[in-house]
Amino acid sequence: xxxxxxxxxxxxxxxxxxxxxxxxxxxxxxxxxxxxxxxxxxxxxxxxxxxxxxxxxxxxxxxxxxxxxxxxxxxxxxxxxxxxxxxxxxxxxxxxxxxxxxxxxxxxxxxxxxxxxxxxxxxxxxxxxxxxxxxxxxxxxxxxxxxxxxxxxxxxxxxxxxxxxxxxxxxxxxxxxxxxxxxxxxxxxxxxxxxxxxxxxxxxxxxxxxxxxxxxxxxxxxxxxxxxxxxxxxxxxxxxxxxxxxxxxxxxxxxxxxxxxxxxxxxxxxxxxxxxxxxxxxxxxxxxxxxxxxxxxxxxxxxxxxxxxxxxxxxxxxxxxxxxxxxxxxxxxxxxxxxxxxxxxxxxxxxxxxxxxxxxxxxxxxxxxxxxxxxxxxxxxxxxxxxxxxxxxxxxxxxxxxxxxxxxxxxxxxxxxxxxxxxxxxxxxxxxxxxxxxxxxxxxxxxxxxxxxxxxxxxxxxxxxxxxxxxxxxxxxxxxxxxxxxxxxxxxxxxxxxxxxxxxxxxxxxxxxxxxxxxxxxxxxxxxxxxxxxxxx
Numbered sequence: 001x002x003x004x005x006x007x008x009x010x011x012x013x014x015x016x017x018x019x020x021x022x023x024x025x026x027x028x029x030x031x032x033x034x035x036x037x038x039x040x041x042x043x044x045x046x047x048x049x050x051x052x053x054x055x056x057x058x059x060x061x062x063x064x065x066x067x068x069x070x071x072x073x074x075x076x077x078x079x080x081x082x083x084x085x086x087x088x089x090x091x092x093x094x095x096x097x098x099x100x101x102x103x104x105x106x107x108x109x110x111x112x113x114x115x116x117x118x119x120x121x122x123x124x125x126x127x128x129x130x131x132x133x134x135x136x137x138x139x140x141x142x143x144x145x146x147x148x149x150x151x152x153x154x155x156x157x158x159x160x161x162x163x164x165x166x167x168x169x170x171x172x173x174x175x176x177x178x179x180x181x182x183x184x185x186x187x188x189x190x191x192x193x194x195x196x197x198x199x200x201x202x203x204x205x206x207x208x209x210x211x212x213x214x215x216x217x218x219x220x221x222x223x224x225x226x227x228x229x230x231x232x233x234x235x236x237x238x239x240x241x242x243x244x245x246x247x248x249x250x251x252x253x254x255x256x257x258x259x260x261x262x263x264x265x266x267x268x269x270x271x272x273x274x275x276x277x278x279x280x281x282x283x284x285x286x287x288x289x290x291x292x293x294x295x296x297x298x299x300x301x302x303x304x305x306x307x308x309x310x311x312x313x314x315x316x317x318x319x320x321x322x323x324x325x326x327x328x329x330x331x332x333x334x335x336x337x338x339x340x341x342x343x344x345x346x347x348x349x350x351x352x353x354x355x356x357x358x359x360x361x362x363x364x365x366x367x368x369x370x371x372x373x374x375x376x377x378x379x380x381x382x383x384x385x386x387x388x389x390x391x392x393x394x395x396x397x398x399x400x401x402x403x404x405x406x407x408x409x410x411x412x413x414x415x416x417x418x419x420x421x422x423x424x425x426x427x428x429x430x431x432x433x434x435x436x437x438x439x440x441x442x443x444x445x446x447x448x449x450x451x452x453x454x455x456x457x458x459x460x461x462x463x464x465x466x467x468x469x470x471x472x473x474x475x476x477x478x479x480x481x482x483x484x485x486x487x488x489x490x491x492x493x494x495x496x497x498x499x500x501x502x503x504x505x506x507x508x509x510x511x512x513x514x515x516x517x518x519x520x521x522x523x524x525x526x527x528x529x530x531x532x533x534x535x536x537x
Contacts (some may be wrong), residue, residue: 068250071254071275072273072529073255073276075258075261078094083205083219098236099203100115102185102200107523109525115133116185125480126189128196132144132183136241138219138241139219140206145182145207146180147179151206153171171199174190175189194479199445204219224236236255242532255529265278292514299509300507301510302506303398305399307435313382322377324362325363325365327505328405335401341507345359347446354446363500383411387435392439395437398437429459447476450489450493453469468495519537
């Protein structure tokens, strides 16, 4: 077969002119058809740039710039478009692109300004005063005003008459909310709440818009709502009035619901999906594939095998220590999630300011030591059941590895897979388990992470009780000054690492595949698929 260059050289010049003219005519017709199709199914690009094409004909062809678009695959449907009614992390990480609060977070987990450009805290830490950002507007074109903040917070507290009860407990410490026109809002607390700032990612919506939100969400985030089809996905377009100049860079983002992970992975490889969270096995397939990059980042999601200290064997610290010695965390990480950070507590090091370092090997892998402790405690033939949410294959695989490792020291562990809603009811709130394996959603405030170990916490499903930890938590809650809070939470981590109410395994690495045509995707220590910094290369 001749190469194209050799074949072309053998064709007479006159014939080449004819062929070129035919190609031009075909291309012109194809362009007209494509433009017509795009007009039928795609919103018009915000910028249409006419361009003159040199031609011997008298007509001029207009070139339409294509909208800059990206498609993100997500593994679940949205539980509500209303940001004050949504509780699913998977929904919130999508809708952060539409809604925003007074503050936001950066990639290190620090609180940064958003709709509030600055704030002050009174000396007694009972009054927070926020200066609203000038020029911030909602997607309907209305400016963000103090009245909108007051309405949003009153709605969350169940005070607008739209709901019979509060929608969130985040503002429980807030008493009165006042404002001074045109851009000052003050929160007056009834008690010190050192974690308040981290809670103020709560979405701000226009005054009176609550009833509309479930059908047509309106926020002040970088993208505005375009359409939603249950089971299919949600489309959003660039918010031209977003306060950051130039952002977002994309004209449209589609979050496509992909319930079949294998089909989603195939769509990623075919270029139909640009961004997708993938498993280790899928990551391995993509490692040497051109055109797709895989980001591996911590995600502030501690995985742990939690003991129920109300189950007699686990009330003995020697049994808990023995199980920790019997489990090889390094091997589990190597086999299931290479690059994950090994943990000593449920506090991940990505929250670097508050993290106590060097606790991950408090009880290193030592099967012989495990046998000795079990014999000393009188549980040489220990048996127990581990309840695991059946939808989470990663946790089931972790449980199977732990089961094999425990067998080597004479411990028999039965794995009981149960539906996640059953897990929530029976384990998380009912404490009906001997042990369980789960990943905990990351939080921005140390109290939200470590507070679950308080004796009176409603979801203390480990039934862990330590008066010293309770006291340290109260001291940490007594000040909003980070430098004063940090030592209390670091001491709590040291105690937890020693008393091991759980086997703290890893901060599960997030593998996120990204089409190489995109750039600028950031990751955060909370669930947040932030598309405002993403652009085409």
